Amino acid sequence: MSAGTNKIAVTVTDIIEVNQLVKRFKFERTGGGDLPVFSGGAHTVVEMLDKEITRLNPYSIMSDPMDQNAYTISVRRDDKGRGGSLFMHHQVRVGDEMVISYPVNLFALDLRAKKHLMIAGGIGITPFLAQIKQLTTLQYHFELHYSVRNNTVGSYVDELTSFYPKNTHIYYSDDGQSIDLEQLLDGQPLGTHVYICGPKDMITWVYETAESMGWPREVIHYEEFLAPQSGKPFEVLLEQSNKTIQVGEHQSLLEAMEAADVDAPYLCRGGACGQCETNVISSEGQFIHRDHWLDDEQRKSGKKIMPCVSRFEGKSLVLDR
Amino acid sequence: MSKFKFPNSIISRPVYGVLKPRNGKSHLMIADAEGAEALFEIAASNTAIMAKSHILYFPKNTGQSYIKKLEKLNAAQLYIGPSYEASVSRLRRVLEDAHVGLQVYLTGTESLIGQAMQEIVAAGIPHTAIQTEHRGSVARRMQCVHCKGITEDVVTDPFVCSHCGLHLFVRDHYSRRHAAFQGVCVDAENPGDIPDPVELYS
Numbered sequence: 001m002s003a004g005t006n007k008i009a010v011t012v013t014d015i016i017e018v019n020q021l022v023k024r025f026k027f028e029r030t031g032g033g034d035l036p037v038f039s040g041g042a043h044t045v046v047e048m049l050d051k052e053i054t055r056l057n058p059y060s061i062m063s064d065p066m067d068q069n070a071y072t073i074s075v076r077r078d079d080k081g082r083g084g085s086l087f088m089h090h091q092v093r094v095g096d097e098m099v100i101s102y103p104v105n106l107f108a109l110d111l112r113a114k115k116h117l118m119i120a121g122g123i124g125i126t127p128f129l130a131q132i133k134q135l136t137t138l139q140y141h142f143e144l145h146y147s148v149r150n151n152t153v154g155s156y157v158d159e160l161t162s163f164y165p166k167n168t169h170i171y172y173s174d175d176g177q178s179i180d181l182e183q184l185l186d187g188q189p190l191g192t193h194v195y196i197c198g199p200k201d202m203i204t205w206v207y208e209t210a211e212s213m214g215w216p217r218e219v220i221h222y223e224e225f226l227a228p229q230s231g232k233p234f235e236v237l238l239e240q241s242n243k244t245i246q247v248g249e250h251q252s253l254l255e256a257m258e259a260a261d262v263d264a265p266y267l268c269r270g271g272a273c274g275q276c277e278t279n280v281i282s283s284e285g286q287f288i289h290r291d292h293w294l295d296d297e298q299r300k301s302g303k304k305i306m307p308c309v310s311r312f313e314g315k316s317l318v319l320d321r
Numbered sequence: 322m323s324k325f326k327f328p329n330s331i332i333s334r335p336v337y338g339v340l341k342p343r344n345g346k347s348h349l350m351i352a353d354a355e356g357a358e359a360l361f362e363i364a365a366s367n368t369a370i371m372a373k374s375h376i377l378y379f380p381k382n383t384g385q386s387y388i389k390k391l392e393k394l395n396a397a398q399l400y401i402g403p404s405y406e407a408s409v410s411r412l413r414r415v416l417e418d419a420h421v422g423l424q425v426y427l428t429g430t431e432s433l434i435g436q437a438m439q440e441i442v443a444a445g446i447p448h449t450a451i452q453t454e455h456r457g458s459v460a461r462r463m464q465c466v467h468c469k470g471i472t473e474d475v476v477t478d479p480f481v482c483s484h485c486g487l488h489l490f491v492r493d494h495y496s497r498r499h500a501a502f503q504g505v506c507v508d509a510e511n512p513g514d515i516p517d518p519v520e521l522y523s
């Protein structure tokens with residue numbers, strides 16, 4: 001299979017309940033041996049064999065990028081999601097064998113920066129945990145501003161505040177605390193880069209505020225994994241493969257292609273990397289674009305779709321795949 | 322007329338735009354010679370910007386021609402220096418105290434734009450976020466790829482390296498790291514076979 005990246009067979013060697021919402025999973029190579037080194041901010045795509053469905057969900061790797069013994073990820077339970085996080089929380093046990101992808105980094109540090117300013121919201125903390133370890137090893141300067149509901153669900157707050165007391169700033173929204181963003185962005189030394197990972201609103205807020213204050217786009221980095229959304233089922237003709245497939249209500253177009261044994265490319269499965277971009281041969285109906293990849297013009301043209309997150313409603317859709 | 326349209330060339334050759342006012346709490350404008358004219362235009366298009374601007378200006382061979390008018394722009398700070406080279410430490414000081422959000426505008430000769438760009442990138446602003454506009458002379462700052470010496474204000478092709486004396490062919494191959502175009506020995510294959518120098522872009 002050429003889609004995605006190379007795969008690694010791993011065994012779950014530890015599961016820790018971080019708090020009522022988050023569990024941490026540790027993966028080691030099945031049969032022993034080193035895992036590849038990665039760079040802070042990378043994610044891995046975890047394959048979940050959930051009865052007849054194969055789910056492939058991306059999770060940021062939070063362990064030390066130089067630690068080749070194991071990767072750890074943190075999964076926040078999403079009771080309203082399509083089931084990937086519930087599978088991880090309820091079905092996966094220590095000793096289970098799973099398959100994960102090689103790490104892929106779409107949220108890399110720019111090591112030319114003189115200072116790394118990190119803004120995290122909720123479970124968006126995970127890529128920063130690996131980045132902070134990398135930056136600490138390299139002795140680079142960072143500052144973390146981490147907003148969570150409260151201490152009970154604030155994953156890794158205690159660890160961060162005890163290891164990096166000078167660099168870490170925590171905001172509990174239940175106590176009415178919030179980041180004074182303009183104050184924070186004003187007066188940062190030249191060469192500062194800002195990184196944002198958290199809910200969409202937070203990313204937009206920081207991005208727009210920074211831009212309005214004259215921050216160059218090149219120094220603003222963010223990562224948002226879009227989970228594919230459920231929607232009305234639809235039918236697609238894949239011309240190259242000569243197959244007609246049905247995309248189920250809780251399935252993404254990419255997943256439906258994979259279920260039909262079509263080798264469709266992907267990397268992030270979250271609408272960010274551009275890898276899954278697919279040409280539309282013809283269509284009669286409405287695209288529901290949910291990615292961060294296509295620009296307005298491409299969307300208007302009706303000639304492109306990102307099957308990992310986007311859907312279609314209407315009479316007919318023919319794709320060049 | 323201080324504007325010149327460079328013909329399309331290889332990808333390494335810098336291309337210049339037209340300065341546009343941008344959002345920001347402070348602005349740094351560095352210009353030499355006819356670059357002053359680009360500053361007048363930007364000031365005319367946005368009258369508020371000058372109160373937040375620091376201008377570093379080097380007249381080169383234009384003498385006093387632009388000075389009065391520059392003073393009238395009422396920039397927050399105006400520094401007129403004898404040469405870019407003599408003002409590098411001042412520029413470094415300005416960048417040390419600067420914050421993200423500073424907008425940078427470079428205009429004038431390629432040599433000035435390239436060298437100022439070097440300092441500003443080293444200070445942490447990505448080169449793609451720095452605005453540039455070429456004005457005035459098309460003379461080039463050339464590096465000899467053989468002896469590595471820099472010859473300023475090259476106006477003919479080929480030219481003689483001011484360090485090692487080789488006759489060098491003027492290439493569009495540019496080094497951002499050295500802020501210089503790369504000059505290569507023109508008669509390496511046939512020693513002594515040196516074409517007559519022609520003026521650049523003539």
Ligand code: FES
Nearest residue numbers: 269273274276308
């Ligand atoms: S797989 Fe990355 S955009 Fe679809």
